[in-house]
Amino acid sequence: MVSEPKAVTRRRKLRDDLIAAGERAIAREGLRGLKARELAVEVGCAVGAIYNVFADLDDLVFAVNALTLEQLEKTLTAAGSAGADPGDPARALTHLAIAYMDYAATHTPRWRALFDHRLPEGRAVPAWYSANLHRLFAYIEQPLGKIAPKLVPAQRALLARTLFSAVHGIVLIGLEEKLQSIPLTVLREQATVMVAAIARGLAQE
């Protein structure tokens, strides 16, 4: 039988095409830009065919969000090597915060999709996606460990998530301009002041 490998290839190609189309839609408009009918038109398949390769659209969103996490990780790696003074973990943290802010400002719809994605009741986040997500926190945990060497790993992991949440809040409210319209340069400065204060405060404890 030669037809089976071909079917597998076709299936894989359809999957890749749908992810690429989903990525473009989410990059343009965020999650609300993702519509099965439009995806099907774009890749040239029947709407029903989407559900042969994805259990549902949530599965497709996870695939796209994983690509966003990859992009984000690249900017964090670049930020890490730009401020590559292993003796200055506070500076490493402010660089990471600014890199995160800049990513969110530049790729706002796909950044938002990471957080706007709500699963139906009872449906859990896939383990492979969680693993990708948690890997990103190592970038924060590493300098944090240098600043507060007394923290045991579990405390450090928790504090890294809290620090991320704090920076995320600054980025979120800053970009939404809910409180007031703040230019990105000022927002960067504010994030730097705040993260630097956190680093000093944690070091001092």
Next chain:
Amino acid sequence: MVSEPKAVTRRRKLRDDLIAAGERAIAREGLRGLKARELAVEVGCAVGAIYNVFADLDDLVFAVNALTLEQLEKTLTAAGSAGADPGDPARALTHLAIAYMDYAATHTPRWRALFDHRLPEGRAVPAWYSANLHRLFAYIEQPLGKIAPKLVPAQRALLARTLFSAVHGIVLIGLEEKLQSIPLTVLREQATVMVAAIARGLAQE
């Protein structure tokens, strides 16, 4: 003419009834719980009558959100007087952060409505609502001014908003359990550690 004052009274009563019904709906389900048809049934008026007293549903949301800000302000005032040691502004800040977190955890749908409310393009937030909102920041600015007395008022105001955004991020991600499920007691502890570090770090600068 005696009919005019009566019409005014009726109008005011309808407005109050709609705000009360809107408040109940938002307290139950957040913004998505607010539906013109259901409000009309609840207060016993025609759907069209809603638009005699509110320009649109956004106007009604602002009226309800203003009540939420009032509730929130009461908890912040209580937090302020509970930790009423004017010599310990860092403690005042952590108390405010915890009060904010507890309010959000207890009144999650109406707290969310403050941030979920998106206006149509070109429509601005009413000035009276902005004034109410900005008044809340005085609670943060005051201890912040004691911790960092060198800040000029504009810097202090900006930093208060950044500090609020950081705490908001911790509350938001904590309550959404996007990263991991964290008990409220641990979340409180994390917010305290973070805000205390910020206070120490800012004082040290």
